[in-house]
Amino acid sequence: MACALLFNRLLPFSHRLTRTSVCFLSIFLSYLCYCALFSAYTDMQKSGDLTPSCQRLLPDGAKRKSLSCVLPMDARPSSVDVSRLKTKDQRPSSTLHIPRNDTPSAPVGYVKFGNKKLPNAIIVGVKKGGTRAVLEFIRIHPDVRAAGTETHFFDRNYDRGLEWYRGLMPRTLESQITMEKTPSYFVTKETPPRIAAMSRDTKLIVVVRDPVTRAISDYTQTLSKTPDLPSFQELAFRNQSLGIVDTSWNAIRIGLYALHLENWLQYFSLNQIHFVSGERLITDPAGELARVQDFLGLKRIVTDKHFYFNRTKGFPCLKKPESSGSPRCLGKSKGRTHVQIDRDAIEQLRDFYRPYNVKFYEMVGHDFKWE
Numbered sequence: 001m002a003c004a005l006l007f008n009r010l011l012p013f014s015h016r017l018t019r020t021s022v023c024f025l026s027i028f029l030s031y032l033c034y035c036a037l038f039s040a041y042t043d044m045q046k047s048g049d050l051t052p053s054c055q056r057l058l059p060d061g062a063k064r065k066s067l068s069c070v071l072p073m074d075a076r077p078s079s080v081d082v083s084r085l086k087t088k089d090q091r092p093s094s095t096l097h098i099p100r101n102d103t104p105s106a107p108v109g110y111v112k113f114g115n116k117k118l119p120n121a122i123i124v125g126v127k128k129g130g131t132r133a134v135l136e137f138i139r140i141h142p143d144v145r146a147a148g149t150e151t152h153f154f155d156r157n158y159d160r161g162l163e164w165y166r167g168l169m170p171r172t173l174e175s176q177i178t179m180e181k182t183p184s185y186f187v188t189k190e191t192p193p194r195i196a197a198m199s200r201d202t203k204l205i206v207v208v209r210d211p212v213t214r215a216i217s218d219y220t221q222t223l224s225k226t227p228d229l230p231s232f233q234e235l236a237f238r239n240q241s242l243g244i245v246d247t248s249w250n251a252i253r254i255g256l257y258a259l260h261l262e263n264w265l266q267y268f269s270l271n272q273i274h275f276v277s278g279e280r281l282i283t284d285p286a287g288e289l290a291r292v293q294d295f296l297g298l299k300r301i302v303t304d305k306h307f308y309f310n311r312t313k314g315f316p317c318l319k320k321p322e323s324s325g326s327p328r329c330l331g332k333s334k335g336r337t338h339v340q341i342d343r344d345a346i347e348q349l350r351d352f353y354r355p356y357n358v359k360f361y362e363m364v365g366h367d368f369k370w371e
């Protein structure tokens with residue numbers, strides 16, 4: 001418009017026809033330029049040419065710390081072939097799924113790498129053995145990601161199917177291990193064949209603890225939720241004066257490790273199962289974690305420098321990460337003061353468990369020294 005007015009004032013009428021043609025021509029040329037630019041931009045989006053911004057976050061060698069890749073919000077396709085990412089380590093398993101509005105927790109401008117995979121390793125037990133500590137300690141390893149809650153898939157939720165189970169897992173890069181822990185698996189008869197049906201290569205971790213202490217810990221937890229529970233002795237013995245133990249009580253039954261292990265060995269070989277000492281996990285967490293990392297085929301990254309002994313808690317806790325945050329101890333339900341049980345009852349239970357413990361030591365080739 002401004003162009004037309006200017007021309008009207010400055011030039012005589014005879015030239016107006018030519019001027020109008022020039023105006024139309026320039027509008028038409030602008031339209032052509034706009035079309036060409038727009039189609040090039042759309043092609044770039046379709047081809048997923050997002051490499052430059054991802055590469056800034058994923059330099060060679062920066063293996064898997066960068067789980068997010070910053071993309072401009074207006075250049076986000078729903079699923080992008082990441083075969084263009086330069087190195088294998090930069091690539092998630094097959095496709096880069098970029099969530100849309102169904103991930104409200106993701107910060108604006110960020111997308112997540114990786115896929116949800118079925119677990120490669122499961123902490124299958126034992127209840128009150130120290131399973132939470134092992135999971136929380138191993139998951140600080142950059143090559144490990146874990147489901148936060150106990151899924152109970154193989155014992156209570158099996159009917160929901162493997163896709164439901166997979167949906168509970170965190171996203172992982174191809175090189176990362178997916179883990180979960182559900183301590184009741186170890187004593188559930190159906191679990192070993194079900195895990196074997198998912199994958200015979202699944203690595204299994206069992207955190208074991210003196211079965212007498214474990215039973216008292218289990219009872220202490222139940223009592224905290226059910227204050228009118230009968231006494232420990234009433235539940236543990238059918239006849240205490242005759243020393244007859246009630247093996248139908250779960251708190252006792254769980255500690256018969258040799259019996260449960262026999263069931264597992266029908267489906268898995270011993271070298272697929274790693275036993276963590278619940279006692280040493282408290283006195284030497286770094287040593288136990290070194291063995292767990294070896295078993296999982298991981299570089300020993302979780303070491304002494306990650307732990308400190310918290311005197312108030314009476315347990316090892318995780319040190320403050322370098323970047324930010326605060327030191328982390330497990331919650332109040334871990335490391336409770338145990339209910340006092342009389343010495344005779346404890347001695348009777350030790351006598352009861354001894355042959356089962358010895359059998360267990362023989363089976364696994366390690367003496368846990370529960371005396």
Ligand SMILES: Nc1ncnc2c1ncn2[C@@H]1O[C@H](COP(=O)(O)OS(=O)(=O)O)[C@@H](OP(=O)(O)O)[C@H]1O
Binds near residue numbers: 282330
């Ligand atoms: N670092 C650290 N901090 C706190 N607690 C620790 C730690 N390492 C091992 N433990 C022991 O873990 C016991 C709880 O075991 P679980 O996590 O397997 O319990 S549960 O089955 O998930 O309820 C818990 O048992 P209780 O002491 O009887 O409460 C602890 O003894």
